[in-house]
Amino acid sequence: MFRQTLFRHLSRPLPRLLSTQPSAAFAPAAPTSRFAGVPQGPEDAILGVTVAFNADPNPNKINLGVGAYRDDVGLPFVLSPVREAERRIVHAQHHMEYLPVAGSRTFVDKAIRLAYGEHNHHVKTGQVASMQTLSGTGACRMAGVLIQRFLPALDDGPRDESPLVLLPNPSWANHAAIFRDSGCTVGQYKYYDPATKSLDFEGCVSSLEDAPDGSVVLLHACAHNPTGVDPTPEQWAKLSAVLKEKRHQPFFDMAYQGFTSGDMEVDAASVRRFVDDGHRIVLAQSFSKNFGLYGQRVGCLSVLTDSQEEALAVDSQLKIIARPMYSNPPIAGVRIVEEVLSDPELERQWRMEMKGMAERIISMRTMLKGYLEELGSVQNWDHITNQNGMFCFSGISKEQVAKLRDEHSVYLTENGRISMAGVTSQNVGYLANAVHKVTM
Amino acid sequence: MSSIFSSVPTAPPDAILGLTAQFRADPDPRKVNLGVGAFRTSSNKPYVLPVVRRVEQQLADDPSATHEYLPQDGLQSFCDASARLILGADSPALADGRVTTVQALSGTGALRVGFAFVANFISSSTAVYVPKQTWSNHRNVIPAAGLPRALEYRYLDPSTGAVDIAALVEDLDKAPAGSIVLLHGCAHNPTGADPTQAQWLQILDVVKRRKLVPFFDNAYQGFASGSLETDAWSVRTFVAAGLDMLVAQSYAKNMGMYGERVGALSVVASTAGAEDAVRSQLKATIRAMYSSPPKHGAMVAAAILGDEKLFAEWEGELVKMSARIMDMRVKLKAALEKNATPGNWDRITSQIGMFSYTGLTSQQVTFMREKYHVYMTANGRISMAGLTDDTVQYVADAMKDAVESVVKQD
Numbered sequence: 128m129f130r131q132t133l134f135r136h137l138s139r140p141l142p143r144l145l146s147t148q149p150s151a152a153f154a155p156a157a158p159t160s161r162f163a164g165v166p167q168g169p170e171d172a173i174l175g176v177t178v179a180f181n182a183d184p185n186p187n188k189i190n191l192g193v194g195a196y197r198d199d200v201g202l203p204f205v206l207s208p209v210r211e212a213e214r215r216i217v218h219a220q221h222h223m224e225y226l227p228v229a230g231s232r233t234f235v236d237k238a239i240r241l242a243y244g245e246h247n248h249h250v251k252t253g254q255v256a257s258m259q260t261l262s263g264t265g266a267c268r269m270a271g272v273l274i275q276r277f278l279p280a281l282d283d284g285p286r287d288e289s290p291l292v293l294l295p296n297p298s299w300a301n302h303a304a305i306f307r308d309s310g311c312t313v314g315q316y317k318y319y320d321p322a323t324k325s326l327d328f329e330g331c332v333s334s335l336e337d338a339p340d341g342s343v344v345l346l347h348a349c350a351h352n353p354t355g356v357d358p359t360p361e362q363w364a365k366l367s368a369v370l371k372e373k374r375h376q377p378f379f380d381m382a383y384q385g386f387t388s389g390d391m392e393v394d395a396a397s398v399r400r401f402v403d404d405g406h407r408i409v410l411a412q413s414f415s416k417n418f419g420l421y422g423q424r425v426g427c428l429s430v431l432t433d434s435q436e437e438a439l440a441v442d443s444q445l446k447i448i449a450r451p452m453y454s455n456p457p458i459a460g461v462r463i464v465e466e467v468l469s470d471p472e473l474e475r476q477w478r479m480e481m482k483g484m485a486e487r488i489i490s491m492r493t494m495l496k497g498y499l500e501e502l503g504s505v506q507n508w509d510h511i512t513n514q515n516g517m518f519c520f521s522g523i524s525k526e527q528v529a530k531l532r533d534e535h536s537v538y539l540t541e542n543g544r545i546s547m548a549g550v551t552s553q554n555v556g557y558l559a560n561a562v563h564k565v566t567m
Numbered sequence: 568m569s570s571i572f573s574s575v576p577t578a579p580p581d582a583i584l585g586l587t588a589q590f591r592a593d594p595d596p597r598k599v600n601l602g603v604g605a606f607r608t609s610s611n612k613p614y615v616l617p618v619v620r621r622v623e624q625q626l627a628d629d630p631s632a633t634h635e636y637l638p639q640d641g642l643q644s645f646c647d648a649s650a651r652l653i654l655g656a657d658s659p660a661l662a663d664g665r666v667t668t669v670q671a672l673s674g675t676g677a678l679r680v681g682f683a684f685v686a687n688f689i690s691s692s693t694a695v696y697v698p699k700q701t702w703s704n705h706r707n708v709i710p711a712a713g714l715p716r717a718l719e720y721r722y723l724d725p726s727t728g729a730v731d732i733a734a735l736v737e738d739l740d741k742a743p744a745g746s747i748v749l750l751h752g753c754a755h756n757p758t759g760a761d762p763t764q765a766q767w768l769q770i771l772d773v774v775k776r777r778k779l780v781p782f783f784d785n786a787y788q789g790f791a792s793g794s795l796e797t798d799a800w801s802v803r804t805f806v807a808a809g810l811d812m813l814v815a816q817s818y819a820k821n822m823g824m825y826g827e828r829v830g831a832l833s834v835v836a837s838t839a840g841a842e843d844a845v846r847s848q849l850k851a852t853i854r855a856m857y858s859s860p861p862k863h864g865a866m867v868a869a870a871i872l873g874d875e876k877l878f879a880e881w882e883g884e885l886v887k888m889s890a891r892i893m894d895m896r897v898k899l900k901a902a903l904e905k906n907a908t909p910g911n912w913d914r915i916t917s918q919i920g921m922f923s924y925t926g927l928t929s930q931q932v933t934f935m936r937e938k939y940h941v942y943m944t945a946n947g948r949i950s951m952a953g954l955t956d957d958t959v960q961y962v963a964d965a966m967k968d969a970v971e972s973v974v975k976q977d
Binding site: 222 | 571573574576619632633708712745780828836838851852857862864
């Protein structure tokens, strides 16, 4: 992969500036573009994996870098209620007028009910500020800017113009960039234990206790990305108590509700636990995975406040953030979600097919671990089935990742993260064999 | 625990959007909405272009269509076609490979990513000059992107309703080298007053003289005159001069895809070689905002731009939409002359695009809203698309009363 990049740089044509000047002594150099000094940005690791995978002619190749669900024959999956909803929408011949700045009220109301619960009293009393966002990323960005502008000092004294947002170590690679670009300071709390390939709970608790009071703490509601390691319900309860004691601000990123266990209520348990414990949470929701709407950018940001007046104030400030970024959010994706959730039969199909996706992932985990054990691997592969959601932090080393790529045409990111969506009943045997070979 | 946001103040409502809310709440049957900038048919209905509907049907019927993520810089076929549309398929900049085009969240998103790019990778103290009369959101986007608050260059001559080119050039002649100049490609919002070709050349002159970086905002290509080529003349003329420049495009009006948020940003470099680096940084900016752009609208636009028949159909739609706007201009002017409203109303037909700056004061605007339930923004801007044959005389009569009853203040 790196060789390809180097070659591309070397083979790029020389800038025109040099090629048209006969001699620097006689002709003044043509002015260079103001953009000529722009530095090259860092390579996208995941993209690099995909590029290398695509270039590989091996028919047995496997792409474990894919960030979207794939069915058992490795194809993208459009849920049947989504297809039906699209047909109905086209048939209905809706207009394409601008949504309000905060997006579709119908969609947002449904989204927050899915997260907080159908009968949550905070939702009913209008205490939840909310807006439609450009998927989970957009929700995180809106929240980041809101926090940068309005997070008050905990006690007397000046507020921090660059509030601290603590991310679990590791977290989704884009989180740090989002919060930095929002103007926040990014820090970390201990999370993943590479030795056990599970949660370093004691380390997590002590690093949250050591952090300055009133820090913003980003929590993955379920199916932690990239490790798949989630706290147990008891651990969530303890974390809730720690955050309360430290007056930390919980910020939940929920990208996999329903996609993790197959059940929307089960997957939202951490969020609802914190709400019940009295935390005034910030919540980013994505509908990319649970509705399979990835590229349509469907998401929701909500902020639980103390009163309806406060919620309205927060709503007004969120609009001020959104207007100079994109004016108003896209309409196509939320129409699909509204259509599905407003028809009991379509909603039933959605829950069923979402469960099907989650169960396929879980069964691939079971099969992969089973095959590795059958092959006589002496490594402990419990984490494959203990970890949740799309990703498995395999513990495979950088060198082993390279071997998997070079010797077996199995592609994954350097950190050993496996996207289980890339595993099928057809390729799981080959995969187990390859992993076993490089980890013997 | 109390919310950390307990002391968040309520922000003022957006001027334009607040107007729509007020209009909706108004029960008076005579009400006319000349506020929002969306096209309306002669029956005052929103309009989805038939060619857009047909493509949507095709997409819905296509069993291989998926909702997979687009790359951060969007749908490539859309970006390439979009660049050709505004710059011209034979553009020297395209031939030289000096253009980097990314998909954006309509015009707003293109402006935001463009300004953020300048702030992060050119200089965060880059001065930006906007016309004194400009879309109100321009002044929000610029500081939100990390640049200093926008400075102004004089634009409209209020006595003629046309561009005051001498003042414009005088102001830009004071701009420091490297400053960004925001220019409306055509159909200036809110005034409808566009420079003539000769005036555009004068603007190009001062831009070159002062080494300024133009940033063209194109929200109305094809929608203004009915011709995509004519409406791109200003942009293409500047590109032909070989400048560094930025170009924003929106398909909200010209394809009627308002809520789909379809747009593009092109960074045009005066020399080749920077494209990879520019693209990588635009992608990084986008990634931290929303990861990747929405797919649906871009797929529709790409299909239209990429198919000869669909493209021709779209061109026909542009002629129809711009003709309706022009028809309303002609009729409003005639109605104002017929009822002998004081003043010279030539500007109604000499201005172009969706908007017209009537010259009404904010007091007169308020009067028209309160007495006649005719809604427009406080700066006297009317959206011509909000007029129909049924309402044009009523609006003209309301304007006459406002001009005669409310002594000019502001």
